[in-house]
Amino acid sequence: MYGLLISIGVLLLILVIWMVYRIQTLISVAKGSDKKIATTSNKVNAILFMVFLIGAGVLMFWYSFKEFDNYQLPIASEHGIVTDRLFWITTAVTGFIFILTHILLFWFSYHYQYKENKRAAYYPDNNKLEVIWTLVPAVVLTVLVVSGWKAWSDITSPAPENAHVVEIMGYQFAWDIRYPGADNQLGDYDYRLTTATNSRGIDFTDKNSFDDFASQTVVIPKGEPVLFKIRARDVLHSVFAPHMRLKMDAVPGMPTRFWFVPNKTTAEMRQELGDEEFDFEIACTEVCGNGHFSMRKVIEVVEPEEYRKWMAEQEPFIKRNPELVADLPAELKELADIYINEE
Amino acid sequence: MAVANVSAHDVSNHDHHDHEHKDNFITKYIFSTDHKMIAKQYLISGMFWAFIGGLLSVLFRLQLGFPDMDLSFLRPILGGWIDASGKLDPNFYLALVTMHGTIMVFFVLTAGLSGTFSNFLIPLQIGARDMASGFMNMLSYWFFFISGVIMFASLFLEKGPAAGGWVVYPPLSALEQAIPGSGLGMTLWLIAMTFFIASSLMGGINYITTVINLRTKGMSFSRLPLTIWAFFLTAVIGLLSFPVLFSAALLLVFDRSFGTSFYLSDIYIGGEALPNTGGSAVLYQHLFWFLGHPEVYIVLLPALGITSEVIATNSRKPIFGYKAMIISMLGITILSFVVWAHHMFVSGMNPFLGSIFMFLTLIIAVPSAVKVFNYLTTLWRGNLRFTPGMLFSIGLVSFFISGGLTGIFLGNSAIDIQLHDTYFVVAHFHLVMGAASFFGMMAGVYHWFPKMFGRMMDEKLGHVHFWLTFVGVYMVFFPMHYIGIAGFPRRYYSWTNFSFTDMYTDLNMFVSVASIITFVAQFIFIFNFFYSMYKGRKASLNPWQSNTLEWTTPLHPKHGNWPGEIPSVYRWPYDYSKPGAKEDFIPQTVPLSATPESNLPHENKLVQLEKEIMAEEGDVLVANETKES
Numbered sequence: 003m004y005g006l007l008i009s010i011g012v013l014l015l016i017l018v019i020w021m022v023y024r025i026q027t028l029i030s031v032a033k034g035s036d037k038k039i040a041t042t043s044n045k046v047n048a049i050l051f052m053v054f055l056i057g058a059g060v061l062m063f064w065y066s067f068k069e070f071d072n073y074q075l076p077i078a079s080e081h082g083i084v085t086d087r088l089f090w091i092t093t094a095v096t097g098f099i100f101i102l103t104h105i106l107l108f109w110f111s112y113h114y115q116y117k118e119n120k121r122a123a124y125y126p127d128n129n130k131l132e133v134i135w136t137l138v139p140a141v142v143l144t145v146l147v148v149s150g151w152k153a154w155s156d157i158t159s160p161a162p163e164n165a166h167v168v169e170i171m172g173y174q175f176a177w178d179i180r181y182p183g184a185d186n187q188l189g190d191y192d193y194r195l196t197t198a199t200n201s202r203g204i205d206f207t208d209k210n211s212f213d214d215f216a217s218q219t220v221v222i223p224k225g226e227p228v229l230f231k232i233r234a235r236d237v238l239h240s241v242f243a244p245h246m247r248l249k250m251d252a253v254p255g256m257p258t259r260f261w262f263v264p265n266k267t268t269a270e271m272r273q274e275l276g277d278e279e280f281d282f283e284i285a286c287t288e289v290c291g292n293g294h295f296s297m298r299k300v301i302e303v304v305e306p307e308e309y310r311k312w313m314a315e316q317e318p319f320i321k322r323n324p325e326l327v328a329d330l331p332a333e334l335k336e337l338a339d340i341y342i343n344e345e
Numbered sequence: 346m347a348v349a350n351v352s353a354h355d356v357s358n359h360d361h362h363d364h365e366h367k368d369n370f371i372t373k374y375i376f377s378t379d380h381k382m383i384a385k386q387y388l389i390s391g392m393f394w395a396f397i398g399g400l401l402s403v404l405f406r407l408q409l410g411f412p413d414m415d416l417s418f419l420r421p422i423l424g425g426w427i428d429a430s431g432k433l434d435p436n437f438y439l440a441l442v443t444m445h446g447t448i449m450v451f452f453v454l455t456a457g458l459s460g461t462f463s464n465f466l467i468p469l470q471i472g473a474r475d476m477a478s479g480f481m482n483m484l485s486y487w488f489f490f491i492s493g494v495i496m497f498a499s500l501f502l503e504k505g506p507a508a509g510g511w512v513v514y515p516p517l518s519a520l521e522q523a524i525p526g527s528g529l530g531m532t533l534w535l536i537a538m539t540f541f542i543a544s545s546l547m548g549g550i551n552y553i554t555t556v557i558n559l560r561t562k563g564m565s566f567s568r569l570p571l572t573i574w575a576f577f578l579t580a581v582i583g584l585l586s587f588p589v590l591f592s593a594a595l596l597l598v599f600d601r602s603f604g605t606s607f608y609l610s611d612i613y614i615g616g617e618a619l620p621n622t623g624g625s626a627v628l629y630q631h632l633f634w635f636l637g638h639p640e641v642y643i644v645l646l647p648a649l650g651i652t653s654e655v656i657a658t659n660s661r662k663p664i665f666g667y668k669a670m671i672i673s674m675l676g677i678t679i680l681s682f683v684v685w686a687h688h689m690f691v692s693g694m695n696p697f698l699g700s701i702f703m704f705l706t707l708i709i710a711v712p713s714a715v716k717v718f719n720y721l722t723t724l725w726r727g728n729l730r731f732t733p734g735m736l737f738s739i740g741l742v743s744f745f746i747s748g749g750l751t752g753i754f755l756g757n758s759a760i761d762i763q764l765h766d767t768y769f770v771v772a773h774f775h776l777v778m779g780a781a782s783f784f785g786m787m788a789g790v791y792h793w794f795p796k797m798f799g800r801m802m803d804e805k806l807g808h809v810h811f812w813l814t815f816v817g818v819y820m821v822f823f824p825m826h827y828i829g830i831a832g833f834p835r836r837y838y839s840w841t842n843f844s845f846t847d848m849y850t851d852l853n854m855f856v857s858v859a860s861i862i863t864f865v866a867q868f869i870f871i872f873n874f875f876y877s878m879y880k881g882r883k884a885s886l887n888p889w890q891s892n893t894l895e896w897t898t899p900l901h902p903k904h905g906n907w908p909g910e911i912p913s914v915y916r917w918p919y920d921y922s923k924p925g926a927k928e929d930f931i932p933q934t935v936p937l938s939a940t941p942e943s944n945l946p947h948e949n950k951l952v953q954l955e956k957e958i959m960a961e962e963g964d965v966l967v968a969n970e971t972k973e974s
Contacts, residue, residue, distance in 0.1 A: 026805060031882075039730055043808055047731035050812060051739070058819065065827070073831040075845065085759050092760060096750040103717060103746050110724040111739055114660075115731070121929060122922040123726035126663040131722070132715065139714040143707045146757060151700050153759035158696030174523065174614070193611040194618045203613065232693075236614040237517040238626055240691065240766065244832035244845050247763045251692045253626050254516060255610025258693035283843050287766040287834040289510045290517060291524045292435040295837040 039116055048115035055108040059101070075244055078271060078282060078303065080263040081157045082247030088150055095142060161261035165227035166309075168220055170284070171202055172232075172239030172252040175293025177284060178202055179220055183213025183318060193235065193254075199323055203235070206320065206327050207334060212341045215316040220284065220301040222264055223309035229261040240288035243301060245271075251288055264303045271303075318342075368904075376487075378479030379904040383486050384465035385797060388790070390493060391457020392871070395783075397497075398448035399864045405441045408433045410857020412839055412850075426505070435838045439508040440526050442836055444500065446511025447534070451541055452496070454644035454782045456489050459545075459583075462647055462789050463552045463576040465797065469895035470570050472561025472912060474905045477554035481547050488544035492537045499533035507534035510836060512637065515608040515629050519600045522615035531601070535594050542587045542594075549587075552580035561894070563914035568933065570893050570918040571664060574671050575650020578678045579643050585682065586639040593632035600624070627692055634685035641778050642681045646674060648785020649716060649745075652738040654918075655788050656720060658891045659735035660727030661929050663919035666719040673712030680709040690758040691765050699758045706756035713749050717742065728922070728929070732889065733807025734792035740815045741784040747819075748777025751826070769829025772822045780818045787814075790874070795888045799900045800881030806873040810866060817863030824852050892918045892932045915955060916948075 077083055114122075169180040169188055180202055182188040189204050189211020196203035204211050222228045232241050234252035241260070242249045250260040272280045282301035286294055304312065318341055320327045327338040368377075377383060404423075407414060415431035416423075426437040464482065468475055476482045499506040508526025509518040513534065521528040556577045560569075569577075599605040600621075608629045609621035657664040664670060686694060686702040720742045729735065751773040754760050764770060787810075794802045833846050840846040840853075887896040894914065898906050912934040920931040925943035936959065937944055938952045 023803070023806065027803065043805060044731050047736060047808060048729070054816070062823070069827060072848065073827045075830075075832055082763075085763060088757065089754065089760050089763070092754050092757065096753055100746060100750050103721065104743065106721050107724070107739065107742055107746070110721065110727070111729060111731075114724060114727045114729050116728050120728050122661040122728040124663065124922050124924050125665065125722070125726065126919065127666050127668065131718075132666050132669045135718040136711060136715055140708075140711050143710055143753070146753065147704055147707045150757035150759045151703060154696065154700060154703065157759065157762070158699070193613045196613040196618060236612055237520070237523050238514055242766075242832075242834060244763070249691045249762050249765055253693050254612050255622070256625060256627060256693055279844065281844060283845055285834055285843055285846075288514070289439065289836045292439065292838075294439070295435070295834075295839055296842045298842050 039118075044116050048112045051108040051111040055104060059104075076266075076271060076275065077245065077247065078264055078266040079246040079248065080265050081153070082245075082262075083265075084153045084156070085247050088146075088153055091149070092146060095146065157262075161229040161259070162227045165229035165261050166222060167229050167231060168222065169202075169231045169233070170220070170241055170252070170299075171235055172241070172286065172290070172297070173201075173235040174237065174291050175286075175297050177239075177241075177297060177299040179217045179299070180204075181215050181217060181313070181316065182210070183215055183316075184313075185210060185213055188231065189214050196235065200319075200326060204319065204326075206338070207330060209334065209337060212320055212327075212338050213318045215318045217316065220299060221309065221312055222301065222303055223306040224264050224267045224270075224303050226306055226309075227261055227263050229259060231257060231259050233257045237290050238288045239286045239290050239297065242285045242287040243282065244285070245282050246301070249287060264301075267303045267305060268301075269304075376483060378475070378483045380464045380468050380476045380479070380482060381797070381902065381904075381906075383482050384461050386486050387456060387460030387464060387489070388797075390490065391453050391461060391786075392874075394448050394452040394457060394493065395867075396871075398445050398453055399867065401441045401445040401448070403861055403864050404433070405438055405445070406857040406860045408438055408838065410854040412841070433838075436508060436525055437505055438838045439510070439524070439836065440505040440530070443508050443510055443513075443526070444496075444506050447496070447507070449779065450511060450640065450644065451538070452493060454779070454786070455545065455583075455640070456541070458644060458647050458782060458786045458789075459552075459576065459579055460486070460489065460548060461786070462572070462651060462793075463548065463580065465793060466572055466895065467552055467555050467576055468559070469796070469898065469902075469906060470573050470893050470918075471556060471559060471564050472894050472907075472914065473555060473559035474907075474911070476551045477559060478551055482551050485544045485547035485551065488540050488547065492540035492544060495533050495537040495540065499530050499537070502530050502533070504528050504530060506530040512630075512633055513597070514633075515597055515600060515626055516612055516614075519597060519609060520612070520614060520619075535598055535601075538594055539591065542591045545583050545587055549580040549583040552576055553584065556580075561911045561914055564894075564933075568914055568917045570650075571653035571667070571670055571674075572647075572650040574674055575646045575653070578674050579646045579650075582639045582646070582678055582681060583643050586636040586643075589632055590636035593629055593636070596632070597629065627689070627694055630689050630692055631686065634688045635682075637688065638685040639681045641774070642677055644782040645745075645778055645785075646677065648741060648782040648788075649674070651785045651789040651792070652720070652741050654891075654893070655732075655734045655738040655792050656723055656742075657919050657921060658792075658889050659730045659732055659738075660723055661730070661921045662723055662727040663917075663921055664719070665722040665725075666715075667917065667919060669715055670719055673715045676712040677709060680705065680712070684709055684756075687756055687758070687761075690761045696758075703756060703758045707753065710749070710753055710756070713745075717746055717749070730889075731808070732791065733802065733804060733811055734788045734889075736808065736811040736815075737784045737788035737791065740811065740818075741781050741788065743815075744776045744781040744784060744818070747823075748773055748775070748781060752777060763832070764829060766835050767829040768825045768833045768835065771835055772825035772829055775822045775825075776818075780822065784814075787811075787870070792889065793895075794874075794877065795884035796895050796898075798878050798881070799884055800877050800879075801884050801888060802873050802877040802881060806869055810869045810873065813866035813869070814863055817859055817866060820859035821856055821863060824856050828852060887932075890928070890930050892920060892930050894933055897932065897934055 077086055167182045167186055171178045178201055187210040190208040191203045192205050193203045195205055232250050232252045234254045239252040241252060246262055248260055248262055250258050272278055284299040286297035320338055321342050324342050330338060416427050416433055417431040420427045426434045428434060504525040506526060507530045508524050517523050518527050518531050556573060596607040600607050600609055606621035606624035608624045608626050610624040612619045653664050684706045686698055687706040690699045755764055755773055791802055791807055828849055897912050914933045915936040916933055918933050922929045923931060923943040931940060937948050937955055
C-alpha cells in the first residue's frame with residue numbers, strides 16, 4: 003500500500019518537473035532568450051559561485067573550530083608530537099593556498115561574467131609568472147618534504163638496544179600478543195608449528211622462547227622505548243594505534259617493526275580527558291575479511307615501575323602449558339623445566 | 346608529405362563508399378568502426394557503469410550512515426545478503442566497496458572517460474577521417490564490453506563478487522578460505538580485468554598512432570588542442586603501465602590456481618599451514634601500484650584536457666600558458682611512473698625507499714600547481730559564459746585544488762603514518778581523482794553533446810545538475826577529512842567496536858544523506874541526456890563559437906567526418922578575443938593571411954611562408970577556407 007502511494011507520489015513529482023521544464027523551454031523559445039548569451043541564468047550562476055564561496059567558507063571555519071577537540075585525537079607518543087606538528091604546519095600552508103585559490107577561482111567567475119559589449123583580454127602567456135609559480139611551490143614543498151623526511155628518518159631509525167620488545171601477530175580477526183620475558187629475546191617461530199595450543203607457532207627448541215609469555219593487552223611503560231615486532235599469520239593486517247600515531251602493516255612471511263616512546267599513561271590520559279573508560283586501542287587498517295572492523299586490542303601504558311612489576315608476575319607459555327615442551331631433547335628439557343618449576 | 350597524400354586518397358574512397366554502401370543496423374550501431382559511434386558506445390556503457398557504481402556506494406553508505414536501519418526492503422534486490430534481522434552482510438559490504446572502486450576507477454573513469462572522448466575527439470580535432478585502425482578500435486570496445494559482462498555477472502554469484510578492496514591485495518585475494526569473495530568472484534574479476542587491459546591497450550595504441558600519424562596539414566604538435574595532448578599522454582601512460590597490472594594479475598592467477606608462491610608465504614589459515622614459502626605480498630603491491638598510481642593520471646589527465654578546452658572557449662580567452670600546460674602534463678606523465686610506492690609507506694617496505702618516494706611524490710605537486718594557476722589566470726579578465734560544461738570545468742578546478750592539497754599531507758611519509766588508510770585518504774582521492782575526473786567527463790558531455798547528437802542539452806537542467814552535484818560532492822567528501830583526521834579506518838563495516846571511532850554518527854549520517862541526494866541528482870542529467878538526444882533544440886554548427894576543427898564538420902558528420910577535403914590548419918586553437926579581430930574567435934582553419942588586422946608581429950612573418958604553401962596547394966583550397974570562415 004505504502005509502496006503504491008510512494009510510487010504515485012514520485013510519478014506526480016516527475017510529471018510536475020516535466021511540465022515546469024516544458025513550459026520553461028517554450029517561454030525561452032518564445033522570448034528568443036535561447037539565442038542570447040548574457041542571460042539571467044549566466045548572472046545567477048556567477049552569483050551562486052560567490053554564495054557558495056562565502057557559505058561553504060563560513061561553514062568550514064565554523065565546523066573546524068567547533069569540532070576541533072573531537073577530531074583532534076590526543077597524542078600519546080613522542081614522535082606523535084612531531085608528526086602532528088608537521089600535520090598542522092602543512093594544514094596552515096595548504097589551507098592558505100586553498101582559501102586563496104578558491105577566492106580567486108570564484109571571484110574571477112563572478113567578476114568576469116559575460117557582458118555583451120565587453121571583450122576578454124588576449125593574454126596567452128607570461129613566462130615570468132610561470133617561473134614564479136613553479137619556483138614558489140617548489141620551494142615551499144621542499145621545506146615541507148625536508149622536515150617530513152627528518153621526522154620519517156627518526157621514526158624509522160633502528161630501535162634503541164634497550165627497547166622493550168612486544169610481538170603483535172595479526173590473524174583473522176584478532177591480535178595475539180607475545181612478550182620476550184626477562185631476556186628481552188623472542189623465541190623463534192615457524193608458521194608450520196602452529197597448533198591450537200601454540201597459536202603463534204613458537205619454536206620451543208629455541209631457548210629464548212622459554213620465558214616468552216602471552217598477554218591479553220599490550221602493556222608498555224611510559225617514557226621508555228618500545229619496539230613492536232609485527233607479523234601476520236594469514237592475510238595482511240595493519241597495526242594502527244591512533245593515539246600513538248603508529249601504523250605498520252602486518253605481512254605474512256615478512257616481519258615488520260615500529261618503535262616509539264609512549265609519553266602518557268592510560269591513567270594520565272583518563273584524567274586529562276575526564277573519561278574513566280578511556281583506553282588506548284589498536285585497530286586494523288588493512289582490509290582482511292569480514293571481521294576487519296572488529297580487531298580491537300587495548301594498549302595499557304603504565305609507569306615503568308608498575309611495568310616491571312607486571313612483567314615479573316607473568317607466567318611463561320611453557321609454565322602454563324608444560325605439554326608444549328614435552329617432546330624436547332633431554333638437555334633442553336632440563337633447561338625448560340627450570341622455567342617451569344620457577345616460583 | 347606522405348600523410349597528406351594518404352588522406353587525400355581516403356577522400357575519394359570515402360565518397361564512393363557513401364554512395365554505394367548503406368550501413369545496416371548492426372554495422373552502424375553495434376559492430377561499428379566509426380570512431381564517433383564507438384565513442385558513443387563507450388559513453389553509454391560508462392553511464393550504465395556509473396549508475397551501478399553509484400548505486401553500490403549508496404548501499405554501503407546506508408550501512409555507514411544508518412547502522413541500525415532495517416534494510417529488509419532491499420531483500421528483493423540483495424536477497425540473502427540481507428540477514429534475518431535486516432542487516433547487511435559484512436562480507437557483502439566489503440564486496441560493495443570493492444566493486445564500487447573497481448567499477449568507478451576502471452569502467453567509468455578510464456573506459457567511460459578516455460574511451461568516449463579520446464575516440465570522439467582525436468580524429469575530429471586533429472583532422473582525421475577516423476582512427477588509425479577502425480577495426481582495432483571496434484575490438485577495443487567489444488573487449489571492454491566482454492569485460493563488463495563478466496564483471497557484471499560476478500555481482501550475482503552465490504558467494505559474491507571480489508571483496509578484497511579494489512586493490513585486491515593477496516593473500517586475501519588469493520585464498521578462498523580468507524573471504525568468500527576470493528573464490529569464483531575473484532576469478533571473474535581477474536578475467537574481466539584481463540579483457541579490460543587488452544581493451545585499453547588496443548585503444549591506447551590507436552590513440553597514439555592516430556595522433557602521431559593522422560594529423561591534418563598544418564596541425565603540428567604545437568597547434569594541437571590541449572585535449573589531444575592530454576589524451577595522447579594518457580594513452581602513453583596506459584600503454585606503459587597496464588601491462589604491469591596484467592603481470593601482477595597473471596602472477597596472482599598462478600598463485601590462486603597453479604600452486605605457485607609469488608605472493609604467498611608462511612600462511613596458516615583455516616586450521617592448516619599452507620605449503621607456500623618465499624613469496625612476497627609486498628611484491629604484488631609494487632606491481633599493482635606501478636599501474637595504480639599512473640592510473641590516477643589516466644583518469645585525471647583527460648579531464649584536465651577537456652577542462653582546458655572548455656574553460657578557454659567559454660572564457661573567450663586563450664588558455665594561459667599553453668606551453669606551460671603541455672610541459673606540466675609531460676612532467677606529470679613522467680613523474681607518474683616514479684611515485685607509486687607512496688601508497689606503501691607503511692607496508693613494511695624499506696623506510697629508505699619511503700624517503701625517496703616522498704621526495705618524488707612532492708615534486709609531482711609542482712606541475713599540478715602550475716596547471717591550477719594557469720586555469721585561474723585563464724579566467725582572469727575573461728568574458729565568462731556559464732554553459733553547463735563551463736560550470737563543471739570550474740567545479741573540476743575546485744576539486745583539483747581541494748583534493749590536490751590534501752595529497753601534500755599524504756605524500757609526506759611522516760604524516761602519512763597516521764592518515765594512511767583512513768577516511769582522509771578516501772576524501773583525498775575521491776575529490777582529486779573521482780569527482781574531478783567525473784566533472785571533467787560531465788563537462789565533456791555537455792560541451793560536445795551538440796557534436797555527438799546534433800542537438801543541444803537543456804542549459805537550465807544542466808545548471809541545476811551542476812549545482813546539486815557540486816554542492817553534493819563537497820557535502821559528501823569534505824566531512825570525511827574530519828572523520829579521517831579523527832582516525833576512522835577505511836573499509837569498516839561499523840564503528841562501534843572502538844571507542845576512538847564511536848562518534849560522528851551524525852556526520853556519517855549527513856554524508857550518507859548527501860550521497861543519496863547527489864546520486865538522485867544524476868537522474869536530472871540522465872533525463873536531460875536522453876531527452877535532448879531526441880527532442881533537444883537543433884544545434885548550430887558551432888554553438889560555443891569554438892576554434893577547434895570538430896566544429897567545421899557537418900551537423901551530423903558521416904563516417905569520414907568531412908564530406909570533402911579535410912580542412913588544413915593555420916594557427917593554434919586558442920585565438921580567442923584576439924585584438925583587432927572582428928569576432929572574438931578565429932577558428933584554426935582561418936589562414937593568418939586572411940586576418941592581417943589581428944596578426945601578431947611574429948605571425949606576420951609566417952604569413953609569407955603560409956602563402957607559399959598555399960600557392961602549392963592550389964587556389965581551390967584557399968577559396969574554400971576563406972568562404973567557410
